Amino acid sequence: MEGNTAWVLTSAALVLLMTPGLAFFYGGMVRTKSVLNMLMMCFGAMAVVGVLWLVFGYSLAFGDDVAGGLLGDVSQFLGLSGLLGAPEDGSTLAFVAFQAMFAIITVALIAGAVADRVRFGAWLLFAALWATVVYFPVAHWVFDFSNEDTGHVGGWIANNLGALDFAGGTAVHINAGAAALALAIVVGKRRGWPKEPMKPHNLPFVMLGAGLLWFGWFGFNAGSALAANGLAGVAFINTIGATCAAILGWLLIERLRDGHATSLGAASGVVAGLVAITPACAFVDVWGALAIGLVAGGLCALAVGLKYRFGYDDSLDVVGVHLVGGLAGTLLIGLFGTVNANPDGVDGLFYGGGVEQLGKQVVGAVAVMAYSLVLTFGIAYLIKITIGLRIPDEAEVNGIDEAEHAETAYEYSALRSGGASSIGRAADTLAGKVPANASKEGATS
Incomplete structure (x- = not known):
């Protein structure tokens, strides 16, 4: 028991590191005059969501169900009441900490879609409202499993639908990707986009951020086993394989399409592979992981161009990588899942299991995507018509760092x-x- 608790606490620390890693990944991709704001948006999400999680977020996500699999009891663990002080509750508190990091990184992911142009105060308000109205309920749907021994009733996707999501393809990546699309549409395009070049200002930052994300992601995926056991080992190995394959898939598309394999493409391939394997990491074998990574790397490399076709300014390709990659990984469980990797999993279509699980994966993915899209539109418009979302045009031209933070990165x-x-x-x-x-x-x- 103590060893498992230690592993979960270590994994929680690894997942927390992912958000600073994301800050560097995003920060390197923006222009010089916007890098501090991008870092601050990520760190601001850490601050706001961390407080809300301890006060009521955990209870809303993992309290006893009060609404047909949709919401946990917000009063049950308010301020973590009843969870502190008892030595035997150490594993529970480790789980609270672990899930807190999931909530933080999910909100931070959205920031990349609206780089360069959102008021910092408005972003913090958005982070608070979105975490409360969207993330905490969806975490209940996906991560809160019922327990017959204690009488605990959890969320509908995990228990009633039976869609599989080991570490957050739906609750984290589809959820954040759909929100990113809605928020980018409400905020509007950057001045000069897409006619003006808006190239990354620091590619070493981007690759450093991708490396930190990959390192922390082992806690994200293997830590979701909640024990230092063989299942954690399966998730760890599949996270390696899928990510490596995704890098190759992305670079192959770049080479065929543009004639060059770029550092930005390699870093983006890392994230695409990590995103796609997240829901499937403990439900597929090595062959399935390699296939998911290769497909996701190539698919996301193509998907980042959709914003030019449809005219939405997703600044740092949150939609193309996290929404598309999350959908790919979630749905491909229905094809590549195998009980050889996890007896509690299923056999997918390619392993003789038919299409039933694929159907469940589709329903779960679409439900989360639709819920996040609709609620995010509502939250974003509410902020837009009250305190305002966007910085003035002059501030955007001169640089959001100086306008919002009175600082410059260099x-x-x-x-x-x-x-x-x-x-x-x-x-x-x-x-x-x-x-x-x-x-x-x-x-x-």
Whole structure:
């Protein structure tokens, strides 16, 4: 028991690291004048959702069902009442912490769709409302399993429908991807998009962020076994295989389409593979994991272009990667699932199980997507017509970092006020034009 609790706590820490990793991944993809705001949106989500989870979010998600599989009892564990202080409750508190990190990363994912143009205060309000109205109920649907021994009744997708989602393909990625689409539509396009180039300002940041996400994702997937056991090992191995295959799938599409395999493509392939294998990681064998990763990598590489066809400005491709990748991974369980990987799973179509499970996966995925889309539209419009969502045009042109945070990520003043002459003096010294011991005045006169 203590070993399992230690593994869950370790996994919770790994999942928390994913949000700073996401901040770097997103932060590298925006322009120089927006990077701090992107980091702050991720860290702001951590702060807001972390507080709400401890106060009432856990109870709403994992309290006894009070609405036909739709909502947990918000008063049951209010402020984690009844869960603190008893040594035997250590495993429960570890689970509370673990699930808190899921809630945080899900909200943070949405931020990438509206980079460069949303007021920070409005984003924090959106994060609070969306977590309360959308994420906490959906987490109850998907993650809250009934327990006959204790009489606990959980959510409808996990218990009544029987759709499989080991670590969050529906509750996290489809949910966040659908919300990202709705929010991007309500907020509107960036000034100049798509005519002006808006290239990533720091690709090493992007790859660093992808690496941190991959590292933390082992806690996300293997930690969802809630024990240091063989099932955690299955999830861990499949997370490796699918992600590696997805990188190759994305780069292959880039090479065939554009003639180049890019670092941005490799980093994006990492995330696409991680997203797709999340729901399936403990329900498929290695062959299934490799297939899911390869399909997701290629499919997401193609899907990121949909925003140009349909005209929605999903700044950092949350829809193309998380919604599409989440849908792919969730549905492909119905094809590649096998009880050889997990006796509590199912055999999918390719393993002799027919199409029944595929149908269940479709219903679960569509239900979460529709719920998130509709509720996010409502929340976003409510904020838009009350306090306003978007920064002024002038602030967007000059840079959201200075407008919203009175800071810039990179300080160029030294270069502008003497730094350039210092560089010039160094170059002249190396060329022999200025004596190495010349004074500053002499060197510039």
